[in-house]
Structure formats: structure tokens, C-alpha cells
Amino acid sequence: MKWSFLPPEDGDRRYLAVNADEAEPGTFKDRMLIDFDPHILLEGIAICMHACRIDTAYIYIRGEYHAQAKTLQRAVDEAYEYNVFGKDSFLGKINSLAPHCYIHRGAGAYVCGEETALLESLEGKRGWPRIKPPFPAIAGAFARPTIINNVETIAMVGPIVQHGPDWFKSMGTQRPEDAPPTVPASFGPKLFGVSGHVNRPGVYEDELGIKLSTLIETHCGGMRNGKKFKAAIPGGIAMGILGTDQYDAVLDFDVGKKYNCLGLGTAGVIVMDQDTDMVAVTRNIIRFLAHESCGQCTPCREGTTWMYKTLSRIEAGDGTSKDLDLLLELAGSMGAMPGTTICGLADGANWAVRTILNKFRPDFEARVRKHRYVSLSTAGVR
Amino acid sequence: MPLKQPILTKRIPTPPWGDPADRKLVTLDHFLETGATTRYAKRSSSTPKPSSTSSKPASCVAEAAQGSPRA
Numbered sequence: 001m002k003w004s005f006l007p008p009e010d011g012d013r014r015y016l017a018v019n020a021d022e023a024e025p026g027t028f029k030d031r032m033l034i035d036f037d038p039h040i041l042l043e044g045i046a047i048c049m050h051a052c053r054i055d056t057a058y059i060y061i062r063g064e065y066h067a068q069a070k071t072l073q074r075a076v077d078e079a080y081e082y083n084v085f086g087k088d089s090f091l092g093k094i095n096s097l098a099p100h101c102y103i104h105r106g107a108g109a110y111v112c113g114e115e116t117a118l119l120e121s122l123e124g125k126r127g128w129p130r131i132k133p134p135f136p137a138i139a140g141a142f143a144r145p146t147i148i149n150n151v152e153t154i155a156m157v158g159p160i161v162q163h164g165p166d167w168f169k170s171m172g173t174q175r176p177e178d179a180p181p182t183v184p185a186s187f188g189p190k191l192f193g194v195s196g197h198v199n200r201p202g203v204y205e206d207e208l209g210i211k212l213s214t215l216i217e218t219h220c221g222g223m224r225n226g227k228k229f230k231a232a233i234p235g236g237i238a239m240g241i242l243g244t245d246q247y248d249a250v251l252d253f254d255v256g257k258k259y260n261c262l263g264l265g266t267a268g269v270i271v272m273d274q275d276t277d278m279v280a281v282t283r284n285i286i287r288f289l290a291h292e293s294c295g296q297c298t299p300c301r302e303g304t305t306w307m308y309k310t311l312s313r314i315e316a317g318d319g320t321s322k323d324l325d326l327l328l329e330l331a332g333s334m335g336a337m338p339g340t341t342i343c344g345l346a347d348g349a350n351w352a353v354r355t356i357l358n359k360f361r362p363d364f365e366a367r368v369r370k371h372r373y374v375s376l377s378t379a380g381v382r
Numbered sequence: 383m384p385l386k387q388p389i390l391t392k393r394i395p396t397p398p399w400g401d402p403a404d405r406k407l408v409t410l411d412h413f414l415e416t417g418a419t420t421r422y423a424k425r426s427s428s429t430p431k432p433s434s435t436s437s438k439p440a441s442c443v444a445e446a447a448q449g450s451p452r453a
Binding site: 036037071081155159162191202206218 | 385391409
């Protein structure tokens with residue numbers, strides 16, 4: 001769909017930026033593709049460049065992916081030798097372009113996975129998200145039309161070209177006939193990267209629409225040490241959480257509306273068992289997001305820091321019940337008004353805190369009550 | 383419906399179709415042998431049309447932050 005947003009050609013350069021900045025905690029599906037089958041990505045890049053008449057592609061790879069960057073560079077070199085890219089490219093003979101593919105390594109900033117921050121970083125600037133519009137398809141890298149797609153998306157291009165769109169649509173879940181247009185269809189296969197308290201964590205490929213319980217029991221060998229399921233993050237820590245009663249959640253693009261979380265995200269599922277401390281989980285998520293906030297927008301910069309301080313207080317046993325309401329208020333003020341921040345990081349922090357606190361409030365209240373009892377006793381109050 | 387055969391992981395042994403211990407880097411030669419050639423050939427035989435004839439008008443101004451659910 002993004003490809004169709006490109007404006008008409010004006011004779012100047014257009015770009016493809018492949019987002020391999022896979023920095024979302026619990027997400028490692030793109031790494032597996034790059035580690036073992038980099039040419040499926042390069043094939044997709046070549047097809048995209050041919051279809052959209054693009055002559056320059058950048059693969060923006062996460063800074064910490066040292067080995068993957070080397071693997072990918074060797075694959076790019078092989079592709080040049082086979083004339084997939086370069087001035088003698090067999091594509092170039094057809095559409096008078098000499099497609100080139102470059103690997104650009106990030107420097108470890110989480111926010112550069114946001115597409116416009118990625119572009120800023122690609123241009124050699126500080127990795128800050130840009131205000132949209134203009135969207136990258138109109139003014140992206142170096143102010144030229146740019147397509148930005150994820151590794152998995154681009155890797156899927158080759159199979160779709162080979163088998164056709166009907167084949168792709170035969171997998172996944174259809175949009176219900178009586179559903180409003182805002183409910184998305186979820187076609188195709190998906191790579192689910194499962195981590196956490198399961199017997200066999202790893203990347204598994206299955207159709208969109210698979211149940212969380214099926215993913216855990218069939219692919220991952222069940223919960224680790226026979227313990228009970230408590231919660232799962234459906235796809236990256238900023239997506240909110242699926243509660244204990246949502247074990248059979250259907251993992252498709254409509255998961256957010258159906259189960260009160262933000263969405264499927266990266267499909268990097270983090271599974272937690274009955275012993276998981278949800279206060280610690282929340283504090284850890286917010287610690288990460290506060291650290292990775294780029295600092296441009298006040299709600300995000302200040303909000304994540306305040307939430308981290310509040311959660312640290314609760315985890316240490318110094319929290320009061322007022323802190324729980326304060327957390328919800330902070331989260332709400334960060335994400336209740338969409339558009340108050342440039343990118344989705346503040347929204348993600350909001351959803352993470354709000355859904356975990358709402359779905360596991362007794363865990364938080366128990367921590368707060370215990371502290372109050374201890375502190376009052378310590379103070380000699382009866 | 384479970385996936386009948388691997389697609390993205392066709393060359394990457396992944397349960398239930400393969401053992402992760404058997405994974406190894408797929409070289410270009412291996413990639414071409416296992417189905418890519420037809421795609422490259424198919425691609426190189428088609429000439430793309432201009433991607434669009436007119437740019438789409440902007441439908442959203444000050445859109446919600448990325449990832450926000452739409453009402």
C-alpha cells in the first residue's frame with residue numbers, strides 16, 4: 001500500500017529504505033531472516049526497486065547487529081556479482097536504472113526504528129522523528145520520495161510475486177462482513193518471535209489469526225516448568241498486555257480492539273507465567289522507554305521519566321495507593337490525546353502502563369498495601 | 383488454519399517443518415536452486431508502468447501519532 005503513495009516520477013532520485021532496526025525488546029524475527037536467508041530480503045528489495053522505479057535502496061540495520069551486518073554485506077556482494085544490483089544489473093537493462101543497495105548501520109537508538117527518525121539518522125543527523133505530513137512517500141530521505149518497509153514485509157514480496165495476491169489472501173483472517181471499514185483484514189503468514197516463560201522460545205511461522213494458546217502449546221511446547229499462564233505482550237513492549245483471561249486471544253491485526261491493547265505490533269510475543277511480578281515488568285518497560293525517549297516532545301520526555309520514578313517507588317515498597325491513580329493520569333495525559341507527540345513512543349508507554357495496571361491492579365494494590373502496613377507499623381501507629 | 387508449508391522460513395529449518403539445529407546460511411547459489419530463479423526471471427521479463435499518474439490528496443492533517451488506533 002505504501003508503494004502506491006509515491007508521486008509521479010519527476011526524473012530525479014527516489015529511495016527505498018528497509019527498516020532492519022529491530023530494537024523492540026522481545027523481537028528477533030528479522031534477525032533470523034538476515035542470519036540465515038538474506039537473499040530473500042535482497043530479492044524483495046530488487047523487485048520493489050523495479051516495480052517503483054527506484055535506483056537506490058538502503059538497508060538500515062540495527063547497530064547491535066554486528067554479525068548480521070556482515071552477513072548481509074556478503075549477501076549484497078553476492079547479489080552484485082549476480083547482477084541483481086549494479087550498473088550491469090539485468091533490471092537496469094529493462095528500465096534504464098542502475099539499482100544500488102547499501103547497508104547503513106544504526107548507532108543503537110531505539111527511536112530510529114520509527115520511520116522518520118530512521119530517515120534522519122540515514123541522512124547523518126540526530127535520530128529524531130519528524131512531524132508528519134509530509135509523509136516519507138512524498139518527502140523522505142534527502143527530501144525525496146521514499147518507501148520505508150520492514151524486513152519481513154520486503155521479504156514477503158518475492159513469494160507474493162511468485163504465487164499471486166489470491167494465494168496470499170487465502171491465508172490469515174478475513175474482515176467480518178458486518179465489520180466497519182476500520183476493522184482490518186489480516187492476510188498472509190507471519191513470523192511470531194516468542195520469548196519468555198515457554199519451553200521452546202524462538203521464531204515460528206504461521207498464519208495470522210492463530211490463537212495465543214495454540215502458539216504457546218503447539219509451537220513452543222507449553223509453559224515452562226508446567227506453570228500457569230499469566231500474561232503475554234502480543235508484539236513489542238509498547239503494545240500493552242493480554243491478561244490471564246485472554247489466553248485464547250486471536251493474534252491478528254485486530255487484536256488491539258478485541259482485547260484492549262494497542263495492536264499486534266511486531267508479533268514478538270513475550271509470555272509470562274504465574275510467578276511474574278507485574279510491577280517489575282511495568283517498571284522495566286518504562287525504564288527502557290524513558291531511556292530511549294528522544295526528548296523532543298514534553299509528554300514523552302517528562303511523562304516516561306515520572307512514570308519510571310513512580311513505578312520504582314512502588315516496586316521498592318514506598319508507593320501509596322495514590323501513586324496508582326497518578327500513574328493512570330500520567331499515562332492518560334501522554335496518550336489520551338493522539339497527536340500530542342511526534343511519534344508513537346509516548347502512546348506505547350501509555351498503553352503499556354495503562355493496560356498492565358488495569359488488568360493486574362490487584363498485583364499493584366498488594367504491593368502498595370503491604371508497604372503502608374509496614375510503614376505505619378514502623379512509625380508506631382496503631 | 384495452520385500454515386500448510388513454510389513460506390518465509392522455507393530455507394530456514396523451523397518447527398514443525400524442521401530442526402533449528404540444521405540451520406545454515408543460505409548462499410545465493412542455494413537461494414537460486416530453491417525457487418528464486420523463477421521469480422528473478424519473472425521479474426526481469428516485465429516492465430513496470432509509472433507507479434501512479436497523480437499524487438493522492440492528503441487525507442489527514444495532524445494525524446494521530448503512529449500506531450494509534452483510529453476511531
